[in-house]
Amino acid sequence: MNIVTLIPDGTMVQNQNAINDDPLRFLGFGVRLDQGYTLRSYFQMLETYPVLAKLNVFIPDYLEQVHKCPGTGCVYQGFEHLEFGKTVEMIGYPGEPRLEIYHSLQGVSGADAEQLKSSSLEGLLDMPVKLGKLKHVILGDPVDVFEFETVFSLFEYIDGIAWELSFHGTPEACEIRR
């Protein structure tokens, strides 16, 4: 499979050459994250290649939020890094038997993966991002989950992270009247 390498400064590289135009051609390529890649690098990539920001309706809003965040130090102490993963789930009940495939972005600390929950972008931007494994859940059994090495396409990576972040728009403060 063709591979595109994502550099921390937001540049995409293929065969040691920086991609300068027409990034859409690379959406089907597998993704490799270079050393030092963070969530901020993801947004820098979307600013370097604006056409990619059209892939998900929430991206323009995130980019606005990113501009309001501090330039450094946006980390959450509870996680060591963020992990982008994929799950394939066989479902037998309820409803018709079916197979579902979805992505996730979770915070990882040691061997534990946790939901990002109410973490805002300000607490995540400078967290390292790593690619995880493919999890195979069979008939709702959450204990014996199979895990496999896998490849994520550029499209899966961009859309999957945007999709996951769209569930984390918790207000930073609530305006409680006293």
Place this chain on the structure above:
Amino acid sequence: MFDKILFATTASPTCDNAAKVAFDLELKWDAKLFIFHVFGVPTRGYSPFVTDVRTGETEQIDPDYVEWVKEEMRNTYDVLLKDSENNVIEAVVGVPHREILRKARKENVDMIIMGAHTRDENVGAARYRAVVGSTMQRVAKAARCPVVIIARPCTTCWKLFSNIVFCTDFSKASDYAFLWAHKLAKTVGARLHIFHASDIGMGSTGQAQGQQEIEERIASAKERIEKKYVSKIKDYDNYGIEIWEGIPYVEILKYAREHNGDLIVMAHHTREIDPKDAVLGSTVEQVVLRASCPVASVNHPEKVSEEPE
């Protein structure tokens, strides 16, 4: 404003956030709280066996089993029950949405509170499926009182709400939602945000709208808001009008986040169709799944009178 509240629960962690809000409301409004759990579906008429709604397993039903389920519910909510003064715990057999609606009608409750999901499953899976629980959909579709859906921890106490975001698509059901949002805002002294998202998605011909057309639509929406809603607000001046263009659920979520919305109030479907035929509108679904605050779905003129009681 709320004398009777029905908290429809699966008695599992998926409803924990909703439980906190339900018990909180009971105390704040001195309301009677019905903690209601439908634990099994009859296998066939007069059969002593039921299909557990969560596991799909067949269980034999008898008074001891029902009492055991209620005891489990008490254990689940033991911390919240300590402060509760006026509650009734009930566990029944039946089709969940039907029993919830039946109970709501029988007790003439002012509001139903539910979690967004009825099954405890992987969060990512629930998001991927992008559907809220089918029981919740059916209840929201047919309930004659507002249904409040709690998918995330509620950051603000109900009586201290500062910002209530009412989203309208100018449908009949939106009119009812407005009456309820106005009544609630007036009661708790919150700012009422009247919000409309003008959908600028591609038309059926695939042609994007021009700037002039968008501006005309925004001006027209503002006029409709003034006529339909502002004229009814009368003596309450703590309100604002905002019209944004874009994809409705994206704009609603963005607006609620930027203005620290404590509650989003919407009609449960977004088109002028018979409520009985409507499924939960996709805009509401997307908002329920992503909103960090509770979402109230209003579908019927009952329980939404304009003047606070």
